Amino acid sequence: MNERVKAHSISPLCVILLLLAGAAQAGDWGDEGWSGFGELGAVVTRGNTDAETINAKTRVRYEEELWRHTLQLEALKRAEEGATTAERYLGNFKSDWKFRPREYLFGALRYENDRFSGYEYQASAAVGYGRRVIDTERTRLELEAGVGVRQSKVRDGERDDDTILRGAMFFERRLSETARFGQDLLVQAGQDNTEVESVTSLTAAINDRLAMRLSLTAKHNTDVPEDREKTDTITAVSLVYNFW
Known part of the structure; x- marks a missing residue:
């Protein structure tokens, strides 16, 4: 049910700023403890055309009085007539230190391997x-701004190290007791390339554990090899299982 249209280490100073900035005050953001979900969409066709598409995601979060830790993993693979036509893997880890009721400092790590984007990896x-x-x-809306470093390697072996500015938005709106709309946006801008990723989703709960999700992911790179498109989109319909 998917359609594809086509590290450096953090410096010691950054770590000190993240861990020692200001006097801590607890933020009341919701239920403490573990939360998470697994999401799976799969389509298999046989007959005149043999094709398989698998889209899998998982997110695990642990939240306590002063900290919130989030791990997110994604995998997408599509094959037609035995040939792979799409393959993407993504990993994100982020820690937030809630030093005021609505404010936090974060540290984020991201790794993406998209076989058909022209990049061997972007970290x-x-x-x-x-x-x-x-x-x-x-309604919930979070905004983030930060700085970092990025390492990219294109398929021909060339590697680029760059300083980046990072901006992010996380928006969620409950439409009813069982439905919610989400919009996540990530921008990582460097001297040579700017990455923009937008994820729009509509989720409808089936029961306390299960839900159906319709999502549109758009990924844009301003600098890609000549034989590659700058924008990829993935449309998915998935079944979501809430672990906790």
């Missing part, structure tokens, strides 16, 4: 400041 590490701008029963 980044960033630190910065985030704020929960809106926090009501129905």
